Amino acid sequence: MTSLVREDKGGKGSSELVLDLYSNLLEEIWEVVSALIGETILAFLFTLSIRTLGEKHPFLMSLKVSEDGISLDETREDCQNVGPVEIHRGFQSLINHLSHLFSALAEGVINKELFPKVFPKVKEAERIISQK
Amino acid sequence: MRLIFKNLNVLRSTLNAISTSIEIKEIVESAGVNLPNLFDFSSFGVFWKEDLHLFLYQEESCPPSFSQEVVKNMVKVFSILGEESIEVDRMVVQVEKRKLRPKQMMMDSKATLKSYLTLPLTVEGEILGCISLNSDQPNAFDAQDLQFLSVIGYQMAATLKHFQRFSSIQNIAIYDTLTGLYNRRYFEERLGIDAQKSFYSGTSLSLVMVDIDHFKKINDTFGHTEGDQILHKISSLLKTSVRKKDTVARYGGEEFIIILPEAGLEESFIIAERIRRLVENTSFEAGQAQINLTLSLGISNFPSHRAKSKEELVKMADQALYDAKRGGRNKVCIYAGRSTQ
Numbered sequence: 406m407t408s409l410v411r412e413d414k415g416g417k418g419s420s421e422l423v424l425d426l427y428s429n430l431l432e433e434i435w436e437v438v439s440a441l442i443g444e445t446i447l448a449f450l451f452t453l454s455i456r457t458l459g460e461k462h463p464f465l466m467s468l469k470v471s472e473d474g475i476s477l478d479e480t481r482e483d484c485q486n487v488g489p490v491e492i493h494r495g496f497q498s499l500i501n502h503l504s505h506l507f508s509a510l511a512e513g514v515i516n517k518e519l520f521p522k523v524f525p526k527v528k529e530a531e532r533i534i535s536q537k
Numbered sequence: 538m539r540l541i542f543k544n545l546n547v548l549r550s551t552l553n554a555i556s557t558s559i560e561i562k563e564i565v566e567s568a569g570v571n572l573p574n575l576f577d578f579s580s581f582g583v584f585w586k587e588d589l590h591l592f593l594y595q596e597e598s599c600p601p602s603f604s605q606e607v608v609k610n611m612v613k614v615f616s617i618l619g620e621e622s623i624e625v626d627r628m629v630v631q632v633e634k635r636k637l638r639p640k641q642m643m644m645d646s647k648a649t650l651k652s653y654l655t656l657p658l659t660v661e662g663e664i665l666g667c668i669s670l671n672s673d674q675p676n677a678f679d680a681q682d683l684q685f686l687s688v689i690g691y692q693m694a695a696t697l698k699h700f701q702r703f704s705s706i707q708n709i710a711i712y713d714t715l716t717g718l719y720n721r722r723y724f725e726e727r728l729g730i731d732a733q734k735s736f737y738s739g740t741s742l743s744l745v746m747v748d749i750d751h752f753k754k755i756n757d758t759f760g761h762t763e764g765d766q767i768l769h770k771i772s773s774l775l776k777t778s779v780r781k782k783d784t785v786a787r788y789g790g791e792e793f794i795i796i797l798p799e800a801g802l803e804e805s806f807i808i809a810e811r812i813r814r815l816v817e818n819t820s821f822e823a824g825q826a827q828i829n830l831t832l833s834l835g836i837s838n839f840p841s842h843r844a845k846s847k848e849e850l851v852k853m854a855d856q857a858l859y860d861a862k863r864g865g866r867n868k869v870c871i872y873a874g875r876s877t878q
Contacts, residue, residue, distance in 0.1 A: 441680055442656060442687040445694075449659045453618065509617050511654050514683050 419489040421481075422533055427496040428477045430526045434503070435474050437519055442510075444472040451475060454502040462495030493534050497527065547574040548685055552692045561585055561700065562592065564693060566633070569594030572670075572689075573637045576682055579644060580607050582669040584615060585658075585697065589623070593632045598643040604632060606650040607671045614655040615667050648673035654686055658694035665697050713787040715765055716772035724786035724794055731784075731798050732847035735839050743797040743805035743838045746854040747775070747812065750831045750866040752791035759823040767821050767830070774819065778812045794854070802838045802871060809834045809869040817867065831867035833858055842872050 439447045451470045459466040464487050467479040484492055500523060507515035554567030565583045572581055572594075580595035580603065591611065593604055608630055616622045638644075655669040668690050670678060711723040719727070728744075735742035749755075749771060756764040768791065775785045775793055784796040797805050813832050820827045835857025837850050844850040853872040861870040 441683050443691055445691060446657055446659055446687060449618075449657060449662060449664065452662060453620070457620075506617065509614050510656060511678070511683055512652060514654065514678060514680055518680060 419533055419536075420484060420487060420492055423489045423492045423496075423530055424477060424481060424484060426526060426530050426533070427492070430496075430500070430523060430530075431475050431477070433522050433526075434500070434519060437522060438507070438515055441515055441518065444474075448472050450503060450506050454499055454506065458495070458498050458502060462491070462498060464492065465495050465499060489534055493530050496530070500527065544575055544685070547571055548688060551575070551689055555689070555692045555696055558696060561590065561697065562631070564696060565592040565594055568689060568693070569633065569635065573635075575685055576670055577672065577674070577677060578637075578670045579648070579673050580604065580669075580671040582607055582611050582671065583658075583666065583693070584611050584628075584668075585666040586615075586619065586623075586664065587666075587701065589628045591628050591630045593630065595632065595634055596637040596644055597634045598638070599634065600644065600646045600648055603644065603648050603650060603671075603673065604630075607653075607669065610650060610653060610671070611655060611667060611669050614669070615657075615664075618657045618667065619664050644673055651675040652677045654678045654683055656683075656687055656690045658690055658697060660694045660698040665694055665701070668693060716769055716787050718772050718776070718793070719784060719786040721786060721788055724784065724788065724796070727784045727786075728796055728847045728851070731796055732839070732850065735798070739840065740799055741801045741838065741840070742850070743800045743802070743836060744850055744854040745795040745797065745805060745809045745812075746788065746835045746851075746858040747793040747795065747809075748833050748858055748862070749791040750833055750862075752830075755823060755828070755830075759826075763823045767823065770819075770821060771816060771830070771832075774815055775812060778815055779808060783808075794851075800838075802836065802841050805836050805838060806869060806871065809836055813867065813869055833861035833866050834869045835859065835861055835872065836869065837872045 435447065448470050451468075455465050455468055455470065464480060464483050467483040469476040469479060504516055504519070507519070551568055551571035554571060555564050558564040558567055561583070568583070569581055572578065579599055580593055582591060582593050584591045591608060593607065595604065608625060608628070612623050612625055612628070650671055651673055652675055653669055653671045655667055657667050658665045668686065670682070670686055672678070711719055713720040731742055734740070749767075752764070755767060772785070772787070772793070775795070779785055779795060779797070782798055786794050786796075788794040795808075797808060800808070813834055816830055816832045819830075821830055835854050837844065837853030837857060839850055842850070842853050844853055857870045857872040860873070861868045864870060
């Protein structure tokens with residue numbers, strides 16, 4: 406969190422900050438959930454969620470998902486003209502959708518492990534947006 | 538620590554059993570036998586999308602209402618994952634009941650589904666089905682259960698994918714792509730088995746060779762696409778006219794052959810005549826036109842015709858077919874030696 410604020414002072418736009426924050430968050434989700442259900446199933450769930458939300462938040466379609474993880478490299482390029490609020494909303498929808506899938510699959514088992522890590526970061530993204 | 542080692546050993550043998558299974562029922566069975574050593578569950582389900590089969594391996598005292606709840610829940614979760622709705626009525630549910638619990642822990646007849654873990658069976662981004670652990674106890678599963686189930690699901694999905702690939706290779710090897718009937722290669726193989734059985738036991742075996750009369754004219758007049766469609770339609774008529782145990786194959790071009798196990802001459806003649814009449818009375822579409830077609834059919838039989846080999850039995854059916862053609866077509870002839878009509 407501290408490093409993000411420092412980068413902000415160094416001149417990073419808030420879209421980029423939100424992307425950084427969600428990049429870390431997705432990495433963390435990947436780490437926690439892949440340990441529980443494996444990379445193959447998780448990649449499948451990510452792809453499914455992105456496909457479901459892609460129409461509403463087109464920038465999500467540029468996320469690259471494989472069994473090695475999730476990459477935002479293309480998303481960063483695609484998001485140069487996308488505002489921080491839209492990026493935040495898109496990722497928030499993605500996380501909500503994933504969380505809905507996790508509940509459908511394993512009731513509270515996955516979300517119990519995930520929520521303590523995800524929740525503060527989503528709050529942090531909201532804080533950055535509201536400061537703008 | 539000892540418990541983890543024990544669980545890992547159980548997991549290892551479960552994975553081994555799954556990977557060496559040769560059919561889905563065996564997968565479920567081998568998983569079901571091992572799973573009670575890993576989890577406390579009331580019901581374990583495997584749903585395979587391809588043939589809409591749902592296998593339930595469950596505690597003996599599991600009431601039917603509980604099984605129904607499990608099926609409904611699995612279908613619901615699969616619909617979310619597969620983005621397609623599955624009609625429960627179309628599914629084939631197979632239930633295997635085993636004593637998984639001591640008598641004092643038997644399930645109540647009104648037990649309901651209180652907790653579950655369901656995971657997709659997925660390979661290379663494709664969803665093949667799902668597996669599910671279910672319990673009548675609340676919060677029955679934890680993170681470690683989920684980890685174990687995901688490893689089992691991973692192996693199961695890989696094995697099912699092998700089945701799928703194998704079955705498509707098998708299909709290519711035994712079916713004729715144009716008509717959907719068995720191909721000649723499969724026919725030879727099947728006849729070898731059926732003939733051996735008949736020659737050994739003395740039971741009856743008949744062959745019916747079928748040829749479409751003047752088929753060349755159809756291709757010449759309407760083109761090969763229309764000709765292919767007619768071949769397909771006649772193949773369907775042949776399939777619906779025989780008994781379950783019979784084998785219908787495309788022998789080549791517009792020729793078909795039917796193996797009729799345990800069918801004497803009289804029964805074979807009735808079947809062949811039924812086919813002849815059915816085709817004669819069917820109107821076929823060829824381009825804009827409606828046309829009528831006829832068949833010639835030749836029958837050979839073991840032991841009536843004293844064939845000494847399967848090859849000889851085929852030759853006899855072919856000879857009878859030749860007789861039917863020479864006799865004016867649109868008829869059924871039984872083998873009667875070289876110069877029969």
